[in-house]
Amino acid sequence: MSLRLIIGWTGLGLAFSFFSYSQLSLAQTAIPLTPEQIAQETQLRAQLKEVEQQIADQTVILRDKQKETASVQRDIDILDNKIKTAQLNIKAKQIEIARLGTNITEKVKTIGVLNTKVDREKLSLSELLRKTRDLDNSSVLEVALSNQKLSNFFIDLSAFNIIQKAIQDSLVNIRGTKVKTETQKVVLEDKRDSAINAQKVIETEKVKIEALNKEKTALLRINKAQEGAYKKVIAVRQQKRSAILNALFKLRDTKGISFGQALEYATIVGKQVNLRPAYILAIITQESDTNADTLGVNVGTCNRPQDTKKYTDVMKPERDIAPFLRITKALGLDPNTMPISCPYGSGYGGAMGPAQFIPSTWELFEDRIARVTGNNPPNPWDPEDAFAAAGLLLADNGAIAGNYSAERKAALKYYAGGNWSKASNAFYGDQVMAKTARYQMTIDSLQGG
Structure with missing residues (x-):
């Protein structure tokens, strides 16, 4: 068998192996959640829903308390309500951070898979281009007038066309994968921003709780006998x-x-x-x-x-x-x-x-x-x-x-x-x-x- 014929069959094999790899890698791009991760996500969603309802309930209680006549007990109750609401806000954000932790981990893995896919497709593209140069070293007329059989000549042409099609498909795949990678990076950045936001809320609520507890401590020092003095506090x-x-x-x-x-x-x-x-x-x-x-x-x-x-x-x-x-x-x-x-x-x-x-x-x-x-x-x-x-x-x-x-x-x-x-x-x-x-x-x- 001639060298040209060997190149032709090699090119055909490389082209077909590229197609098989592309289909496989596309199917593997999305990383499914494990049963444990699904169960954790379901549990966290349920916990978050419960906490959000508790926050809504506290908001109603606060509105009712603020309508009451000013007194030491009324203001202590309001402070208790605000402290509890702040604690619930912290709990809600902690749940959110736990959910985001799983999401961020999965996004990092997905980006890793996509980056690997781009690297492998680049290698495939490089090999396809090398084979194309091998087939293109001699002109069509030169090959047709050579001593090789006519059937070998058409096999070479067929391999050449298949490889060129494979190159086009490879470029499309690389571009598409890069777009997917950038999209996943944007999503990951949003998730990280959300985690930062949640942590900042927790820090703010902790400062608020500290201030509210100080105010509550001051009010608790006022006993029933000193209730009249509370008017001065209000003033x-x-x-x-x-x-x-x-x-x-x-x-x-x-x-x-x-x-x-x-x-x-x-x-x-x-x-x-x-x-x-x-x-x-x-x-x-x-x-x-x-x-x-x-x-x-x-x-x-x-x-x-x-x-x-x-x-x-x-x-x-x-x-x-x-x-x-x-x-x-x-x-x-x-x-x-x-x-x-x-x-x-x-x-x-x-x-x-x-x-x-x-x-x-x-x-x-x-x-x-x-x-x-x-x-x-x-x-x-x-x-x-x-x-x-x-x-x-x-x-x-x-x-x-x-x-x-x-x-x-x-x-x-x-x-x-x-x-x-x-x-x-x-x-x-x-x-x-x-x-x-x-x-x-x-x-x-x-x-x-």
């Missing part, structure tokens, strides 16, 4: 509440407002875009406040009458100067005196007001801001409009109320845009989430009892 609580609501909420490049007013603005926009008021307050603080641990302390102010650097010096000319002039003209403001941010690092400045929107971005949001606040045209230096703008952008960035990972990622995008995932920008997301936790505790205390 102090009301004074503290008023002090919080009336405290100055600092804003960049505009007059500060009370915390109560800031909370109202954050609550209004939060309801419309499904975001926590505490989270919106944290972003505005991060951008506006010039205290330590904020961006505001690092970014100077330009373009005021006393400033040497004007908007033409700090803005990106082709992007922001024309929008800035349109915005100030529509509002009847002097573009030569309105405060804007100075450049930060090696970038441009020109961000406006408490939400720190650059002019070109503000114009994109003007209509939507106006629908939220009723102010048309909206003013980037107006606190109400600034809160609305921040909430809308955060929602567009993917923030979801109470989802730690989504909120942190949206905050990073607010700050760094497409560079949000760079490690050098992580500080911003971490600081925003820390502020969010503090504001949430303040809001919870205002809404308690």
Whole structure:
């Protein structure tokens, strides 16, 4: 038998073995759960359902208690209810983490199988290409005029065609497997984010339980004989509440407002875009406040009458100067005196007001801001409009109320845009989430009892 004929039969065998391998590997891509894993998942689902029902029951009890006349016992009962609810929230999240642990393990295995499949298909493709080169070394005319039998010539041609078809199928399989692998990686990342979210809820609830237990201990010290003194406790609580609501909420490049007013603005926009008021307050603080641990302390102010650097010096000319002039003209403001941010690092400045929107971005949001606040045209230096703008952008960035990972990622995008995932920008997301936790505790205390 001629060498060409041997190559032909080898090519046929390789092509058929490739087809068999592809079918086998596709069937093996999905990794089924074991009976033990299925039983565990069923049990965890049942436990979670039971805990969620208990949380719902506690919510009803709390509402009823809050309607009662204020007394030491009533407030102790409310604190007991909140402690139990926090404990149930921790239990629910622990169950969720247990479920996610199994899911994450299975996703990692699936990605491993898919990666192995891609590697093997690449090897098959490499061998197919080598065989193709072997068959293609001589021209069709040269082979036809050689001394080999005509039947051998057609076997070679048949092998060549089959191998070329196998190459095409191999490329399709590799591309398809890569798509599946990327999809599984996205799912895995979502599962890991969910596990982080659950752990953050547990940490928050533990802090809440500690604070509630301290408050309960203080109330338990008041015995029946001292019940009358509880009126003083209530009075102090009301004074503290008023002090919080009336405290100055600092804003960049505009007059500060009370915390109560800031909370109202954050609550209004939060309801419309499904975001926590505490989270919106944290972003505005991060951008506006010039205290330590904020961006505001690092970014100077330009373009005021006393400033040497004007908007033409700090803005990106082709992007922001024309929008800035349109915005100030529509509002009847002097573009030569309105405060804007100075450049930060090696970038441009020109961000406006408490939400720190650059002019070109503000114009994109003007209509939507106006629908939220009723102010048309909206003013980037107006606190109400600034809160609305921040909430809308955060929602567009993917923030979801109470989802730690989504909120942190949206905050990073607010700050760094497409560079949000760079490690050098992580500080911003971490600081925003820390502020969010503090504001949430303040809001919870205002809404308690």
